[in-house]
Amino acid sequence: MNNYIETIGIEVHVELKTNTKIFSPSKNGYGMMANSLTNVIDLGYPGTLPTINYGVIETAIKACHVLHCNIRKKMHFDRKNYFYPDNPKNYQITQARTPIGYNGYVEIEVNGKPKKIEIEEIHIEEDTCKSAHRGDVTLLDFNRAGVPLIEIVSKACISNSKEAMLYLEKLKELLFYADISDCKMEEGSMRCDANVSLRRNIDDPLGTKCEIKNIGSISNVGIAIEKEIERQAKLLDNNETFKEQTRRFDDKLNNTVLMRVKETGNDYRYFPEPDIPYLELTETEINKAIQTLPMLAEERKEKYMSRGVSLLNANKIIANRSLSDYLNEFLDTDMNFSTAINLLLGDISFYLNREEKTITDTCLTKEKMLDLVAKLDNNTLSSKNLKEIIDDILKSNKTIEEIMKEKNITNITDIYVLKEIVSKVISNNLESVEDYKAGKDRALKYLMGQIMKETKGSANPKLVNEILIEELNNNC
Amino acid sequence: MSKYLDLEITEIHELLKTKKITPIDLVDECFERIEKNKDLNAFITLNKEAAYQKARQLEQEEIKGMLYGLPIAIKDNIITKDLRTTAASKMLENFIPIYDADVIEKINKNQMIIIGKANMDEFAMGSSNQTSYFKPCKNPWNKALVPGGSSGGSAAIVSSRITPFALGSDTGGSIRQPSSFCGIVGLKPTYGRVSRYGLIAFASSLDQIGPMTRNVYENALLLNIICGKSKNDLTSFETNEDFTRLIGKDISKMKIAIPKFYVNDAIDQEIKDKLETVIKLLEKAGCSIDYIDIKYIDKAVTLYQIIAMGEASSNLARFDGIRYGYRYDHPKNINDLYLKTRRYGFGNEVKRRIMIGSYLLSGKNATTYYNKALEIRDDMRNSFLEVFNEYDLIIGPTTTTKAYPLGKDLDDAVKAFMDDILTIPVNMAGLPGLNLPIGFSNDHLPIGMQIIGSCFQEAKIYQLASFIEKSLNLDLNPNKGDKNE
Numbered sequence: 001m002n003n004y005i006e007t008i009g010i011e012v013h014v015e016l017k018t019n020t021k022i023f024s025p026s027k028n029g030y031g032m033m034a035n036s037l038t039n040v041i042d043l044g045y046p047g048t049l050p051t052i053n054y055g056v057i058e059t060a061i062k063a064c065h066v067l068h069c070n071i072r073k074k075m076h077f078d079r080k081n082y083f084y085p086d087n088p089k090n091y092q093i094t095q096a097r098t099p100i101g102y103n104g105y106v107e108i109e110v111n112g113k114p115k116k117i118e119i120e121e122i123h124i125e126e127d128t129c130k131s132a133h134r135g136d137v138t139l140l141d142f143n144r145a146g147v148p149l150i151e152i153v154s155k156a157c158i159s160n161s162k163e164a165m166l167y168l169e170k171l172k173e174l175l176f177y178a179d180i181s182d183c184k185m186e187e188g189s190m191r192c193d194a195n196v197s198l199r200r201n202i203d204d205p206l207g208t209k210c211e212i213k214n215i216g217s218i219s220n221v222g223i224a225i226e227k228e229i230e231r232q233a234k235l236l237d238n239n240e241t242f243k244e245q246t247r248r249f250d251d252k253l254n255n256t257v258l259m260r261v262k263e264t265g266n267d268y269r270y271f272p273e274p275d276i277p278y279l280e281l282t283e284t285e286i287n288k289a290i291q292t293l294p295m296l297a298e299e300r301k302e303k304y305m306s307r308g309v310s311l312l313n314a315n316k317i318i319a320n321r322s323l324s325d326y327l328n329e330f331l332d333t334d335m336n337f338s339t340a341i342n343l344l345l346g347d348i349s350f351y352l353n354r355e356e357k358t359i360t361d362t363c364l365t366k367e368k369m370l371d372l373v374a375k376l377d378n379n380t381l382s383s384k385n386l387k388e389i390i391d392d393i394l395k396s397n398k399t400i401e402e403i404m405k406e407k408n409i410t411n412i413t414d415i416y417v418l419k420e421i422v423s424k425v426i427s428n429n430l431e432s433v434e435d436y437k438a439g440k441d442r443a444l445k446y447l448m449g450q451i452m453k454e455t456k457g458s459a460n461p462k463l464v465n466e467i468l469i470e471e472l473n474n475n476c
Numbered sequence: 477m478s479k480y481l482d483l484e485i486t487e488i489h490e491l492l493k494t495k496k497i498t499p500i501d502l503v504d505e506c507f508e509r510i511e512k513n514k515d516l517n518a519f520i521t522l523n524k525e526a527a528y529q530k531a532r533q534l535e536q537e538e539i540k541g542m543l544y545g546l547p548i549a550i551k552d553n554i555i556t557k558d559l560r561t562t563a564a565s566k567m568l569e570n571f572i573p574i575y576d577a578d579v580i581e582k583i584n585k586n587q588m589i590i591i592g593k594a595n596m597d598e599f600a601m602g603s604s605n606q607t608s609y610f611k612p613c614k615n616p617w618n619k620a621l622v623p624g625g626s627s628g629g630s631a632a633i634v635s636s637r638i639t640p641f642a643l644g645s646d647t648g649g650s651i652r653q654p655s656s657f658c659g660i661v662g663l664k665p666t667y668g669r670v671s672r673y674g675l676i677a678f679a680s681s682l683d684q685i686g687p688m689t690r691n692v693y694e695n696a697l698l699l700n701i702i703c704g705k706s707k708n709d710l711t712s713f714e715t716n717e718d719f720t721r722l723i724g725k726d727i728s729k730m731k732i733a734i735p736k737f738y739v740n741d742a743i744d745q746e747i748k749d750k751l752e753t754v755i756k757l758l759e760k761a762g763c764s765i766d767y768i769d770i771k772y773i774d775k776a777v778t779l780y781q782i783i784a785m786g787e788a789s790s791n792l793a794r795f796d797g798i799r800y801g802y803r804y805d806h807p808k809n810i811n812d813l814y815l816k817t818r819r820y821g822f823g824n825e826v827k828r829r830i831m832i833g834s835y836l837l838s839g840k841n842a843t844t845y846y847n848k849a850l851e852i853r854d855d856m857r858n859s860f861l862e863v864f865n866e867y868d869l870i871i872g873p874t875t876t877t878k879a880y881p882l883g884k885d886l887d888d889a890v891k892a893f894m895d896d897i898l899t900i901p902v903n904m905a906g907l908p909g910l911n912l913p914i915g916f917s918n919d920h921l922p923i924g925m926q927i928i929g930s931c932f933q934e935a936k937i938y939q940l941a942s943f944i945e946k947s948l949n950l951d952l953n954p955n956k957g958d959k960n961e
Contacts (some may be wrong), residue, residue, distance in 0.1 A: 045800065046561075047577060079790050081793060083814055089794045269834065269837035269838055271847075274679075276709065431762075
């Protein structure tokens with residue numbers, strides 16, 4: 001196979017997380033009974049008109065901001081006319097001529113070096129309804145009709161499948177943390193189409209491109225691009241020419257399949273939507289939308305790391321939005337973040353996964369968490385004992401003290417009590433004391449074990465160790 | 477037989493208020509008159525049962541305003557919940573809507589009684605009511621003639637005194653032209669004055685619902701209750717005013733303009749003569765009248781065809797047989813379903829306009845034609861607005877001819893648009909325009925004039941119209957001397 005230069009562009013459709021649909025007051029929701037979230041507007045009834053959900057504009061402004069796009073101040077909507085059963089008005093309201101955002105980028109890291117994936121435009125549009133094919137009938141669910149979407153169109157500047165995947169992962173993280181979308185590819189709230197073309201030399205014009213539609217996961221985007229490159233390379237190796245195609249990824253075949261050959265450019269008969277007046281955004285409106293952005297992933301990482309958290313752990317926490325949100329509640333406290341993150345990623349995550357819960361479902365209030373981290377730090381609670389009581393801490397409203405008492409977990413930290421026990425053990429094991437003096441390390445461990453036995457494990461090991469050494473040295 | 481429906485609204489209102497009559501008496505009389513005028517074919521669907529129910533219900537209610545208990549007819553492209561709404565098309569022959577248009581909610585809230593759905597041209601495409609799937613409506617002044625269109629049914633109903641009120645819609649003259657042919661008062665309000673929510677769209681940037689009545693005062697009364705901003709229509713505007721407030725006020729200082737285009741050779745001499753009478757009347761009253769030029773006004777029909785048909789081709793795409801309306805029974809596949817449903821569901825004029833509109837928006841045509849037309853429309857609108865910097869109102873004829881015989885011009889698509897050369901510029905500029913009857917032809921057919929105002933200047937239009945109406949004092953009841961006596 002010859003070497004080719006790969007050129008990839010990616011279009012991403014993202015469903016926006018708004019309460020209602022874009023052009024009607026119907027609820028925007030997923031997984032509800034078919035056609036329960038619809039009204040006459042969503043169904044394209046005669047006489048109905050679109051209204052604007054300004055929450056959509058606000059969310060789109062946020063998207064533009066986090067993707068470093070310029071924001072268009074004066075814009076309009078256009079009608080894209082085509083007949084299809086999932087398109088209730090047989091036109092889709094979109095932004096063909098005045099996309100809200102343009103000329104942006106997403107920065108990714110390729111082999112340790114930063115690379116900007118440029119974004120051509122972001123436009124707002126309405127989703128279509130969902131078709132379900134059952135034998136020779138097709139059922140339509142209009143719950144999705146009119147759900148707000150943004151389409152993010154990258155420039156053809158992605159050099160390989162790895163970059164494509166990195167771009168999508170970064171995009172997902174940005175949009176998810178900005179509360180723009182829940183970005184669930186499996187539920188269709190994030191959908192990717194990839195355009196792929198090959199050419200021999202950098203000076204050649206771009207080759208014939210093929211589009212791969214609706215790929216269901218980021219890893220499949222990588223596979224689909226690889227397969228498509230392979231397919232095109234074979235054709236080019238044989239000096240075959242081919243027409244522009246639309247293909248889809250079949251995850252059973254693990255390969256792309258032809259949908260249709262593009263004959264001539266589709267004629268969507270675009271024209272400005274007369275039912276919606278031009279929208280003009282003021283600087284104040286734009287700033288207001290941007291100000292309501294939550295803390296993004298990068299900033300969170302920086303904050304955690306400045307509190308002594310490792311990059312590895314910071315990334316792990318970022319991967320779990322609800323834990324990160326929870327942790328952010330403590331940014332203004334002096335809690336030990338390292339201990340807290342270990343706790344969250346360890347015993348707490350174990351519990352949450354097992355119980356299929358999120359952190360906000362538990363009884364771990366802010367005070368309780370602070371108390372817990374402090375107890376672990378000052379050895380009032382050992383990590384061994386924690387495992388015994390973590391379920392109760394998360395399930396009950398009782399304080400940690402109360403739970404420890406109930407479970408008979410005492411952690412003897414009273415120096416006088418400990419000293420008494422240590423003295424008793426020393427006087428009962430004078431041989432070991434001699435061994436210690438003779439420099440036998442084993443004796444110290446033996447004495448420690450005797451003390452822990454005496455206290456049934458409730459003595460604070462760190463303190464015991466200190467006191468024991470002190471007492472032994474005094475005996476010398 | 478009672479003749480309450482020949483009385484002025486103020487008189488009927490007094491009778492209702494003093495409980496000398498009840499809304500049921502009016503409904504009774506309406507349906508008697510409908511029966512008598514059956515041959516007009518003015519209604520597509522009657523609302524008899526619900527009208528009586530509403531009348532009985534109103535008897536229990538407190539009287540909230542002047543329009544309490546009064547019957548109204550609704551053009552059949554305005555959506556009425558539970559009452560068949562066809563847009564005079566086979567496509568919607570059995571369509572029973574599940575919601576009310578904004579104007580219908582207002583009509584109901586103001587205690588009016590909907591008598592039925594008025595005949596019209598299919599999807600409001602036509603200007604003689606002859607494209608109706610339910611057969612043409614006829615002109616009450618001469619049943620061999622067209623009532624005009626597309627709101628021909630609404631005009632015939634009010635003209636023949638079946639109901640004192642009707643709602644029409646006007647995209648290129650569809651209220652004013654039939655009002656002229658039938659001798660009634662019809663207003664196309666400023667674009668945005670009345671919510672379009674629930675009006676089956678023809679050309680969204682031009683469509684406007686408006687009142688059709690026997691006289692100027694009653695027209696203003698109906699506009700009072702149907703106007704206003706709606707949360708359902710982003711192109712609607714909030715206005716809070718009483719449109720009757722200038723009626724009867726002095727007009728002697730008014731500066732009036734007549735576009736030279738409005739007295740061109742295409743206009744019947746009879747009509748120009750009647751207009752001349754009005755001009756003399758106004759001059760005598762102290763108004764100043766100048767002949768002026770308006771940029772692109774002679775191109776308005778061409779621009780209109782591009783914009784209206786382009787928008788119509790998209791607006792009517794939703795009629796595909798999938799969710800409502802007519803559906804072809806045995807399609808081979810989805811494309812066949814689309815093709816056959818639309819082939820058999822739409823009439824010829826509608827299909828003609830969809831095809832032209834689709835062509836006009838195809839590929840490069842969208843920029844060559846549609847976008848260009850929008851630009852020139854803005855210029856024309858500005859040219860109109862410049863005139864209103866100097867003048868109070870513009871006047872001219874409403875139509876180039878009086879009502880013509882049924883069957884004429886049906887197949888001359890271009891000629892049909894030429895009927896509207898005087899009304900279309902008003903839609904293109906988004907302005908309010910009113911037809912006022914100003915006399916009769918030699919063969920006793922009504923002739924109308926048009927009064928055009930600047931944006932949101934309907935009250936001023938009514939001011940001038942009521943002065944002329946009062947001065948001319950015409951007898952506009954086509955039934956005078958025969959069957960309603």
